[in-house]
Amino acid sequence: MSASQESQGTCLCGAVSIRVSLASYGVSVCHCRMCQTWSGGPMLAIESDEPMTFKGEENVSVYASSDWAERGFCRQCGTHLFYRLANGQHYAFPVGLLDTGEPWTIGQQIFIDEKPSFYDFTNDTLRLTGDEVFAQFAGSVDS
Template structure:
């Protein structure tokens, strides 16, 4: 059953609405996510074709395959977007209680700093596994 989720940035200037079919949190420990967020980037599963955004946003092209969006007023991370398909992986922090979703997947798990670890029996992909997955989705070999 689909559930509509609605959230906003820290200052409230940007509002994001989408639907969530299977609630799930994903954590990314890549160098860029950790540098941008001072820790793992937590995204919430959503229907990528059903995202409505109100308010001004800024987008930064962070790699060949990805863009990152943020609020130009408060700096809140809004999403990580894959360029090849335009899918927006929404920041879990936009939504109250992260949409109530459980942690299901970690990307770049071998890059997780020694200072923290996420507990639980969820899937953990290494750097090589993550790159292979995104490379395959983007039509890349790398």
Template sequence: MKGKCLCGSVSVETESVNEVGLCHCSMCRKWSSGPLHAIHTKQGIKFDGVEQITRFQSSDWAERGFCSKCGTHLFYYLIPASEYVLSAGLFPEENFTLASEIFVDEKPEYYELNPNSHKMTAQEVFEQYAPKE
């Protein structure tokens, strides 16, 4: 899959995926005024225009990346796992299926969840990604 930001200064290439997940946490909603539409890839991600990427460490465990020219949200980077979660909006030509929703306990009342998606609360997400002892 190939995608780019609104102004075209940053482009990204990654393996093809067909599923998108939503994050309803308060930080994602503040960042984008709605849930983050997230693409998880397991293979290499190649960015062009990296000099235009600004990173903001939004928590102890994550950074958010955006284009410094147009402000397009590019990724959420999970620091402990060294994993990029890409914004689905970068790939407007793709036909994604909504597969999962996380932080459903933080979702505001003014929009509905997909009844067929896999759902996890904040506690369930933190338990899944907690370091194994």
């Protein structure tokens, strides 16, 4: 994938659409308890350091899920739109929101220490604990 490939998606009801530049087709799987609660299982996310652009921004609600991050969703249908660091330096988007047939591959699993025992991905991926994830973002977030 070339640098800054544009991808787009829309919520279930069509009230919100997003465009975002992506550097890869790598999917990150987050097993943290908050993502499990938010999505009903692990979050399968595409990450970007580029901000997204919205159409229908008046239909976007944002929830501050921690001191360092927030989650956005459509206020009409509830579709999960993004997770982002509060400082705006990192974004994650549900892969299902952006999926238009791209050749996605699972590149890493994070918060592996919070993964429940009832499922397991067999992909050979990088696996990081919560502490290892926070160490990667040291300076970007105040944990």
